[in-house]
Amino acid sequence: MGVITDNLDLWGETLVGTLILFFAGGLLALILGIIVGAMRVSPIPVARAVGSLYVNTIRNTPLTLVFFAFAFALPPLLGLRLTGPVSLTLAICALGIYTATYVAETIRSGINTVPVGQAEAARALGLTFGQVMSLVVMPQAFRSVIPPMMSVFIALLKNTTVAAGFSVVNLGSIRNYLSERGENQFLVILWVMAIFVALVLLLSWAQRVLENRWKVAR
Amino acid sequence: MRKTRLMTGIGISAIALLALTACNSGTPGSSGDGGDGGGGDETALWEVATDVTLEGSKTFDAMVARDGVVVGVKNDQPGLGMEDPATGERTGFDVDIARWIAASLGFSEDQIEYKTIPSANREQAIVNGDIDYYVGTYSITDKRKADISFAGPYFITGQGLLVAKDNTDINGPDDLAGKIVCSVTGSTPLQRIRDEYNPGDTVEYDTYSQCVEQLKAGSVDAITTDQAILAGYVALEPDALKIAGDTFSEERYGVGLDKDDTVLKDHINALFTDGGDVWTALFEEHLAPAGIQGEQPAVDQ
Numbered sequence: 001m002g003v004i005t006d007n008l009d010l011w012g013e014t015l016v017g018t019l020i021l022f023f024a025g026g027l028l029a030l031i032l033g034i035i036v037g038a039m040r041v042s043p044i045p046v047a048r049a050v051g052s053l054y055v056n057t058i059r060n061t062p063l064t065l066v067f068f069a070f071a072f073a074l075p076p077l078l079g080l081r082l083t084g085p086v087s088l089t090l091a092i093c094a095l096g097i098y099t100a101t102y103v104a105e106t107i108r109s110g111i112n113t114v115p116v117g118q119a120e121a122a123r124a125l126g127l128t129f130g131q132v133m134s135l136v137v138m139p140q141a142f143r144s145v146i147p148p149m150m151s152v153f154i155a156l157l158k159n160t161t162v163a164a165g166f167s168v169v170n171l172g173s174i175r176n177y178l179s180e181r182g183e184n185q186f187l188v189i190l191w192v193m194a195i196f197v198a199l200v201l202l203l204s205w206a207q208r209v210l211e212n213r214w215k216v217a218r
Numbered sequence: 219m220r221k222t223r224l225m226t227g228i229g230i231s232a233i234a235l236l237a238l239t240a241c242n243s244g245t246p247g248s249s250g251d252g253g254d255g256g257g258g259d260e261t262a263l264w265e266v267a268t269d270v271t272l273e274g275s276k277t278f279d280a281m282v283a284r285d286g287v288v289v290g291v292k293n294d295q296p297g298l299g300m301e302d303p304a305t306g307e308r309t310g311f312d313v314d315i316a317r318w319i320a321a322s323l324g325f326s327e328d329q330i331e332y333k334t335i336p337s338a339n340r341e342q343a344i345v346n347g348d349i350d351y352y353v354g355t356y357s358i359t360d361k362r363k364a365d366i367s368f369a370g371p372y373f374i375t376g377q378g379l380l381v382a383k384d385n386t387d388i389n390g391p392d393d394l395a396g397k398i399v400c401s402v403t404g405s406t407p408l409q410r411i412r413d414e415y416n417p418g419d420t421v422e423y424d425t426y427s428q429c430v431e432q433l434k435a436g437s438v439d440a441i442t443t444d445q446a447i448l449a450g451y452v453a454l455e456p457d458a459l460k461i462a463g464d465t466f467s468e469e470r471y472g473v474g475l476d477k478d479d480t481v482l483k484d485h486i487n488a489l490f491t492d493g494g495d496v497w498t499a500l501f502e503e504h505l506a507p508a509g510i511q512g513e514q515p516a517v518d519q
Contacts, residue, residue, distance in 0.1 A: 072428070076435040082398055083419040164403060165424040173422070176404030179338040182361030186342065 003178070003187045010177055015195065017170035020088070021095060021160040026153055028096025033103025038133050040108050051104070059101040063094075063162050070094040071166040082167065091163040095156065102152045109148070110141030143214040150207040154200050171195060263318075263496050270324040275481035277350050278323065286329040289316045290343055290352035290474070293334040294425050297450030297508050299354045301334065308332055310450075311504035312471075315372055316353040318496060319473065322489045337402070341365045344474050351482070352474035355447055357406075358518070367479070368472030369486035372497070374515045376465025377407045378445030380452070382433060383460050388440055390463035391415045397439035400429035407443045410467065426451070434458055444469050446510060453508035461509070470515065487517040 004011055039051035058066070070090040071082075080086055114137050122132045161172025171192050178188045272278040281287050291313055293301035299312040313332075320330050335343045340356060343349050344366045351369075358368045379399075381388050388397060391411065396418040401408035403422040411417055421438050423429055429441045430451055441448065445465050452459050475483055490497065497514045505512065 072431060072435075075432070075437040080437060082400075082421045082432060082437045084421075087421060167403075167421045167423060169422075173403050176338045176402075178404075179341070180404050180406050180409070182341075182359075182364060185339065 003183050003191060007178060007181065007183070010174055014169055014171045014174045014177075017168060018157075018160050018172075018199075021091060021163055021168065021170055022153075022157050024092045025095030025099060025160065026156055028092060029099035029103050029152075029156065032096060032100035033107060034138070036100060036104035037107035037111065038138075040104065041111050042129060055101045055104055058098060059105070061098075063098050063159055064165075066098050067091070067094045067162055067166050084167075087167040091166055091168040094166075095159060095163070099152060099156045099159070102155070103149070106145050106148050106152055107138075107141060110145035111137055113144045114140045143211075146207060146210050146214070150203060154203055157199060157203065158196065263499055264321050264493075266321045266326045267324045270322075272323075272481050272485055275479050275485075277476050277479045277482050280347070281323065281325065281350055286331055287320045287323065287325045288331045288333060288349045289320065290333050290335040290340065290349035290354065291316060292336075292354035294427055295355060295447050295450055296454050297504050298446060300450075301332075309504075311373070311446075311500055312353045312355065314500050314504065315473070316351070318493070318500070319351065319353070319486055319489065322485070338404070340474060344476060347476070351486075355444060356472055356474050357444075357469040358472040362474075365477060367475050367477050367483055368518070369475055369483045370472035370490060370517055371470035371515045372473065372490055372517075373446065373471040374512065375444045375446040375469050375471070375510075377410065377442060377467040377469065378448050378465050379462040380430075380433065380441040380448040380459055381439065381462045382436070383456075383458055385439070385460075385462070388462045391442075391466050394418070394440065398437075400432055400438040400441045401443050402426060402429070405443065407467070411442055430455075430459070446471075446505065449505065449508035449510045472518075490514070490517050 036051045036054060039047040040055070042048060042051075070093055071087070074080065074090065075082055075086075118136055118140075119132050122136045127135065160170055164170055164172030164176075174192060175185060175188050179185055270278075291308065292299035293308070295310065295312075298310045299308070300310045301308050316332075317327065317330065320327075333343070333349055335349065335352065335354070337355075340352055340354075341362060344352060356368070358371055362368070379388060379391065387393060392415065394411065394415050394417040398419045398421055399408065399411055399417045400421040400423065401411075403424060405422075408420055408422065412420055418439075421429070421432065423432075426441065426443065426447060429438065432438045433441055434455075440462065441451075445461060448461055452461055473486055475486075494514055501512065501514075
């Protein structure tokens, strides 16, 4: 317990770092993922092509490589100076853009569960593509993809630790700090693990609540 | 089905064979015909001791039992502890100190197994017994002495600053206002900069070489850590980098050992005390060309 109580400042700072990365990265991934998912089923061929290209390129790239591109290739290109907020933004973009591919594919699989006849009927009523998506298809698609979507977000939560190597303080970097303070590494890692298990349980709980609330009446 | 299985079998054997030959060509390369650049010279510097006995040293007993030494070193610090990724050849001041100690214990180069251990894992590796001793920019501190013990110091350096060659505004830690300083994640030098000086911002990566990349790209303004480490990078790229100002702390490098093994500690301390010539030769070979001045420190009693 001393590992925690003696270093409360660091644990607090790193936990906040992890949560910021998770929520900001998750929000970016969700927005981008919905857009790309919709692009991949849209009637416009160019949108479909761009969506497929993005998903198939980024989804097959190791996350560390995505981070390297953002932390090492982008700053010189844009002439960025790596202050704290810049590093954080780059990390959020890397996480968001990487996770969005999984979100997009999950959403697309949800869209495929909605019978095509519904979209056709909606279009026959004169709704635009945007309206068909937001009023008819997405609400139904979402509830069927909650379990796999939560898996994507749990993966995102664990992926936030990669940012530790790229100048963003989070639970993945606390071991290096506490090692310099002379704490037992093994204990530190056990505690980090326990925190992640607790956070994942929280997400699983959120999944159950959402599933119950949006249950399809049969 | 049968055919697939046969193919899998052939595939696995081929991979196993490759792995084996890879190991095979690696080991003699580093030990045999002067694998390390100064191999020829170094054998002249010291001889592998024979009939060594260290009564009551459990680390030494373990070495004898397995007929080899496992040494913890670093692999990414030019001039100190560097591993050539292509050949697996290890060079540097710290690595040669490790070789010297091994020779004094009666083990030749081909009986040394090197393990690359990053800074954050050093104490744990020694406590777990994964390595016999550690030589790699390992500062002697009281906190670390709670878990392990140190022989030496064998070198004294201090915190310094590395900047781009054409940088003229940074001449010491007091010039860091508004500047971005880079170092490895969680490192004490960076925390000292943050607490005692007033940098614009700090950046942390896994390795110093990543900081060097950012420095050359102009994304950060300075890198801070022990000057001996920084000097290694200057020696690699004297046209792009330079050391700014003097050191502003004292770091005493020791050899990390098991906490209770005073016999081995005394042996290594005696080796350092009696081996001034070897020390000077190693210093001249590895550190003096990088522009570092220094003399051999007296070991702690």
